[in-house]
Amino acid sequence: MVLGSGLGSLVDRMEVDSSVPFAKAGLPASGVPGHQGEFVLGSFAGREVIVMRGRVHLYEGHDAKAVTAGIRWMAENGIEGVVLTNAAGSLAPDLPPGSWMRIDDQLNLTGTSPLEGGPNFVDMSEIYDACWRQQITDVAAARKLELGAGVYAGLRGPQYETPAEIRMLRSLGATAVGMSTVLEAIQAKALGLRVVGLSCLTNFAAGMPQAVLDHGDVVETGRAAAAGMLEVLSDWLGGQGG
Template sequence: MQEILKRVENAADFIKDQGVEDLEVGLILGSGLGKVAEMIENPLIISYTDIPDFPISTVAGHAGQFVYGTLNGKKVLAQQGRFHYYEGYSMQEITIPVRILKALGAHSVIITNAAGGVNKAFTPGDLMMITDQINYTGDNPLIGRNDDEVGPRFPDMSYAYDVDYQVLMRNIAKDLGIKIQEGVYMGYSGPTYETPAEIRMSRILGADAVGMSTVPEVIVAQHVGLRVAGISCITNMAAGVLDQPLNHQEVIEVSARVYDHFKQLVLEILKQM
């Protein structure tokens, strides 16, 4: 943990030196959803490759940079390209950006992802407000020695997704006339898509959507005291729900199709946070 915290400190100091200040909200943008960062006013772009002791994003559709500036009245730092366990990074490494958000002064984070629909009432293109999560990765970013000055040894995950933000999101979606689903996100390690048998298991366990991200980031957000709002874009139905193969290109294409509604939702949430 001490090594990770030192990397967080070095990266945060570098980012501050680039001119990032008065940060309020972090944005973690999933596959195909990074265009939100293009709306940031007076953007300051910081490439991951320039940040000391920082991982590099290797997934198609992820730009691999931070974008800082003002978005709908809030000072934001958007993460265009996240890190995943399946890329070979440790759980501690992929959650470094969340710790950096806290170190830079953020009080909240909007975490988004592209996900496979498990709930048979969902259709590709739905937006799902995440109300809870299941960690099925087989790992946890808080394993190891804890620093009590950073966060508690045993964080409470009862309200991992901020309840007030859930109420806010429901009201915003209603006001905007945007259909929004609600449900539980189940995180797998990847990189393989889940098998039909695993999806049947996920449904039995209470999952409405599955994916390969988000869960570790939310755990660390709780550890450091960040409030979380979570949104999944249901880009495809998970294996076995429909009789069709799965591919990453479909994820990108469906994310692009629902981008307008996603953008409206994120902008209004930011405004009212």
């Protein structure tokens, strides 16, 4: 699992065996509040997991290879699938701050790829595993957690988008926008891993009514919304997930 801004509390529910700081695994350290920058190994809901507590980003000055090094490290250590979570801005009036969205597809608008450097022509027709998406949707419904679904647009950042950029993204079919995840999903797919993505919608995007764009609010909204999704992930992993 990769935990985005404000979602690190999942680790508190793990049976932890060990932790590895990013630096010791050969990754850049994360410099963003809400991203602790370590791998945590142990079990959650009775399943062996590696949790990437935080991530690094293009906007911190890293390239696509460095941003996705954590996915490769986890794959080298035996994972078969990955749950990618993030904090994102909502472009949909019916998905307000504090709600969750299942990522069905993505727009990579970062201008780069972790697969650069060779003819790595990987099929991206279905990055996000259809079976896992349905399973999580069913578990969320049983938990009475409303789970939206849509397209995640990944941009480079670090500035938030302008209202004109949000109008452009909406015309391209985006439902949510953020500064992570898309490169990790590409790397995971290229490695043959199963992928599921979940966005915690922490704010409305620029130009929308009641839009508030502040990283502190993003982290706090993520923390407040985390509890319901932790229950869903626990039920999924402990039951039919996999």
